[in-house]
Amino acid sequence: MNISDVSAATGLPVKTIRYYEEIDLITPGRSDNGYRHFSESDRHKLAFLGRARSLGFSIDDCRSLLRLYNDTDRASSDVRQLALTHLQEIERKRDELTQMRDTLAHLIDACAGNDRPDCPILADLAADRQS
Amino acid sequence: MNISDVSAATGLPVKTIRYYEEIDLITPGRSDNGYRHFSESDRHKLAFLGRARSLGFSIDDCRSLLRLYNDTDRASSDVRQLALTHLQEIERKRDELTQMRDTLAHLIDACAGNDRPDCPILADLAADRQS
């Protein structure tokens, strides 16, 4: 498989696949003409990476996951721990967004949104918390 | 006020304040010795920026908000529109995180997390969606 084939198969952009090689997540072979060629195993790894990334795992997480994936002896608790830590991080971010959403929705609600210049959104952003 | 004073007053790191000057969000004056000195207006703007940033507005959003904030003639609907667009973006991100959380929680739930190597999390990441 050439790079565009594996790109089509995995949904990952060509640029991204080259980048993943550069940072040693994958090591595809090379043809005589210098083109990368991808084995089934490479394709699987890339698909794996794509899914892990879309679940929000960082590249470093992915490296760990890939290592665990390739290590047939590892305990499932290792993977579980990584996923659990990641889940907590996701929930933290989600809580933050919830907080932001509530605050902002409240402000928008209070704002008339008409031709007059007085706007509670700006008023709140400008409010001096010191005094 | 020197930079560390305004940093303490606003909670923004010194480095961030210098960065905000570099990208022309603020234009503090300079003393004879080359030190920046910050007026009350600068301090207000920085506090405004800090709050807008913590609500997740991008630097570009902040630039718009500051312009609107300084423009006494603008209609509140302009601000409202910006905030509304931003709110939708926040909700989109939150939905994504919710989706990720549910998927991951489901996988973690299915994983025994013991010494055995079989792990549904990795199995799912590795699953070939093509076939």
Next chain:
DNA sequence: CTTGACCCTCCAGTGACTGGAACCCTTATG
């Protein structure tokens, strides 16, 4: 033989900072 679709590398940029080096200014103390 030419065209167009591939492929390659290398360099630079993104957003919003952050860290560090190297240096200057101010104030207090021995």
Next chain:
DNA sequence: CATAAGGGTTCCAGTCACTGGAGGGTCAAG
């Protein structure tokens, strides 16, 4: 007066995970 601590300054590089573009080689079809 020397010095040391604790401000301040600039500039350069790095972060993360790509993304865009220039400039050029390769391949298959017409």
